[in-house]
Amino acid sequence: MNQTIVELLQRHELRKTAMRGEVLKIFLEAGKQAITHPELEQRLPDADRITLYRTLKAFEDKGLIHQVVDSGNATKYALCNDACTEHRHHDEHAHFHCNDCGKTICLDSITTSTIQVPRGFKVQQTHLVLEGTCNNCEN
Amino acid sequence: MNQTIVELLQRHELRKTAMRGEVLKIFLEAGKQAITHPELEQRLPDADRITLYRTLKAFEDKGLIHQVVDSGNATKYALCNDACTEHRHHDEHAHFHCNDCGKTICLDSITTSTIQVPRGFKVQQTHLVLEGTCNNCEN
DNA sequence: TAGACAAATGCAACAATATTGCAAGTTAAA
DNA sequence: TTTAACTTGCAATATTGTTGCATTTGTCTA
Ligand SMILES: [Mn+2]
Ligand SMILES: [Mn+2]
Ligand SMILES: [Zn+2]
Ligand SMILES: [Zn+2]
Numbered sequence: 001m002n003q004t005i006v007e008l009l010q011r012h013e014l015r016k017t018a019m020r021g022e023v024l025k026i027f028l029e030a031g032k033q034a035i036t037h038p039e040l041e042q043r044l045p046d047a048d049r050i051t052l053y054r055t056l057k058a059f060e061d062k063g064l065i066h067q068v069v070d071s072g073n074a075t076k077y078a079l080c081n082d083a084c085t086e087h088r089h090h091d092e093h094a095h096f097h098c099n100d101c102g103k104t105i106c107l108d109s110i111t112t113s114t115i116q117v118p119r120g121f122k123v124q125q126t127h128l129v130l131e132g133t134c135n136n137c138e139n
Numbered sequence: 140m141n142q143t144i145v146e147l148l149q150r151h152e153l154r155k156t157a158m159r160g161e162v163l164k165i166f167l168e169a170g171k172q173a174i175t176h177p178e179l180e181q182r183l184p185d186a187d188r189i190t191l192y193r194t195l196k197a198f199e200d201k202g203l204i205h206q207v208v209d210s211g212n213a214t215k216y217a218l219c220n221d222a223c224t225e226h227r228h229h230d231e232h233a234h235f236h237c238n239d240c241g242k243t244i245c246l247d248s249i250t251t252s253t254i255q256v257p258r259g260f261k262v263q264q265t266h267l268v269l270e271g272t273c274n275n276c277e278n
Numbered sequence: 279t280a281g282a283c284a285a286a287t288g289c290a291a292c293a294a295t296a297t298t299g300c301a302a303g304t305t306a307a308a
Numbered sequence: 309t310t311t312a313a314c315t316t317g318c319a320a321t322a323t324t325g326t327t328g329c330a331t332t333t334g335t336c337t338a
Contacts, residue, residue, distance in 0.1 A: 058315090
């Protein structure tokens with residue numbers, strides 16, 4: 001298990017297990033691209049489905065990945081930036097969902113700005129999802 | 140079946156059936172609040188689950204309701220405004236999802252504005268989801 | 279108003295996604 | 309090395325969604 005992975009797990013108070021190492025490796029390789037549970041299953045054929053669910057949950061709880069709101073059916077996850085911790089996520093950026101290839105990517109450059117809401121409402125988090133055709137599918 | 144409901148179905152080229160009447164009635168009563176499939180099942184205990192799915196699909200296709208992107212697990216739907224047709228939806232507004240009561244409502248007053256995306260990306264639709272505490276749960 | 283025809287429904291079967299409980303194995307810390 | 313807490317794998321179960329097909333219903337036209 002490479003050094004970056006070990007450090008990331010430790011910094012987020014996650015025990016260093018084989019499964020977590022492999023899953024985190026996949027997220028690091030995916031970079032800005034969000035990943036679904038089925039994709040992980042495919043890339044780790046020997047991994048137990050249920051443990052995968054729990055791994056994702058643990059990663060999310062500890063601020064290592066964030067859930068991506070998306071018009072698709074299956075939940076997607078992507079790597080957080082360094083600022084996210086167990087106590088607070090800082091994923092104030094938009095996501096782009098391509099209707100052609102189905103990929104969803106984090107657009108860190110687009111931050112979700114504060115929006116005026118009706119009286120009595122309190123906003124804790126904002127999700128901005130852009131749907132269309134990605135630069136790879138556009139020609 | 141009341142007159143408003145009959146007119147709405149006809150305007151959207153939907154055959155007037157008992158099931159559709161009841162489902163549409165629930166949407167009209169819900170107003171700005173989005174509804175999930177399970178909620179419909181609960182409110183219409185005699186309705187067939189599968190037919191409900193197809194009813195929602197038909198309503199969406201014909202521009203009567205729109206799907207609401209949400210951080211929850213189950214898909215939500217809400218009434219469209221009059222401008223939506225079979226050929227095009229015009230649901231460029233934000234949605235508020237309350238983490239306390241779980242309700243999701245349409246915020247028609249907040250329209251999704253155009254956002255500058257990276258080169259090569261083409262945006263077809265924008266979803267803006269605000270998550271927090273609604274005016275009813277706040278105290 | 280009585281067919282004809284297309285559309286909608288109900289049921290069965292199945293697929294995909296997700297949660298819980300528990301025993302056994304593993305990790306980290308003392 | 310021992311211990312305690314955490315993680316895993318498996319079974320069972322729940323939830324959400326899709327497809328095929330025979331039957332019923334709604335709408336249109338003669
Ligand atoms: Mn992201
Ligand atoms: Mn809406
Ligand atoms: Zn694409
Ligand atoms: Zn609320």
